[in-house]
Amino acid sequence: MNALRSAGSLAGLTVGAFLIAFGFNLLLIPHQLLSGGLSGVAMMLAYATGRPVSLLYFALNVPVLIWGWFVLGRPFVLWSIYSVTAATFLMQLIPVSPLVTDPILGAVFGGVVFGFGSGFSLRFGGSSGGFDVIASIVTRKRDIPVGMLLFLLNGAVIGALALQSGDWDIVLYSMLSIFTAGKVIDLVHIRHVKVTAFIITRETEKLLDKLLKLERGVTVIRTRGAYDRTEKDMLMTVTTRYELAALRRTVRTLDPKAFVNIVETVGIIGEFRRI
Numbered sequence: 001m002n003a004l005r006s007a008g009s010l011a012g013l014t015v016g017a018f019l020i021a022f023g024f025n026l027l028l029i030p031h032q033l034l035s036g037g038l039s040g041v042a043m044m045l046a047y048a049t050g051r052p053v054s055l056l057y058f059a060l061n062v063p064v065l066i067w068g069w070f071v072l073g074r075p076f077v078l079w080s081i082y083s084v085t086a087a088t089f090l091m092q093l094i095p096v097s098p099l100v101t102d103p104i105l106g107a108v109f110g111g112v113v114f115g116f117g118s119g120f121s122l123r124f125g126g127s128s129g130g131f132d133v134i135a136s137i138v139t140r141k142r143d144i145p146v147g148m149l150l151f152l153l154n155g156a157v158i159g160a161l162a163l164q165s166g167d168w169d170i171v172l173y174s175m176l177s178i179f180t181a182g183k184v185i186d187l188v189h190i191r192h193v194k195v196t197a198f199i200i201t202r203e204t205e206k207l208l209d210k211l212l213k214l215e216r217g218v219t220v221i222r223t224r225g226a227y228d229r230t231e232k233d234m235l236m237t238v239t240t241r242y243e244l245a246a247l248r249r250t251v252r253t254l255d256p257k258a259f260v261n262i263v264e265t266v267g268i269i270g271e272f273r274r275i
Contacts, residue, residue: 079126115184
């Protein structure tokens with residue numbers, strides 16, 4: 001199972017790295033646009049110095065990944081190192097050539113493609129480096145959507161671009177790209193979205209034994225059906241949309257007749273383990 005999970009993560013991160021390289025070299029860089037984050041800084045430096053974006057992207061990510069190693073732990077950073085390295089390698093292979101002639105299309109679809117690539121990296125246990133690592137550190141302590149946090153962090157990059165280029169068309173196109181990428185990241189990366197599951201079951205002990213291993217608290221409430229007057233237990237647990245698939249499999253396996261109501265949770269007060 002661990003081997004299959006690792007193979008799935010490797011495949012997902014590779015797809016993410018390809019999308020990042022594709023978005024950079026075919027949609028953003030040909031129009032001198034930025035993606036935001038450290039990759040945006042790398043692009044600005046590349047436009048000013050003529051050096052390859054891929055190598056600057058890799059070099060700027062090294063100190064951030066070292067910081068993440070001590071704060072976020074080994075697995076996340078190892079996958080992030082793979083993602084950054086794969087993206088750097090693929091950027092060397094994919095030629096820098098405009099896929100579209102309209103910079104607005106480049107900004108929008110460049111943001112979409114980069115957002116999917118970065119979101120895939122986060123969803124499969126890694127990141128595309130840079131501000132993704134910083135955002136992952138912050139969101140472990142605060143319930144803030146990763147994409148919107150990245151959009152806020154990228155404000156400094158956009159400000160630097162405005163001072164450097166003075167071309168407000170490029171600045172606004174880049175803002176459009178960054179905003180689009182942030183929205184797509186939040187669509188793909190769903191670990192911050194909380195849901196509450198209400199499970200009415202007769203297999204209480206079997207489900208508790210399994211659900212508690214997922215490291216989520218469970219509250220047991222005694223219930224009675226209004227129609228048949230049968231007494232059952234209702235298990236209430238709060239989890240994330242990312243972990244919801246595992247919870248559904250558990251319930252279907254242990255009690256196929258269980259009634260489950262899943263609602264999105266607006267907010268949480270109190271202790272909640274963030275992943």
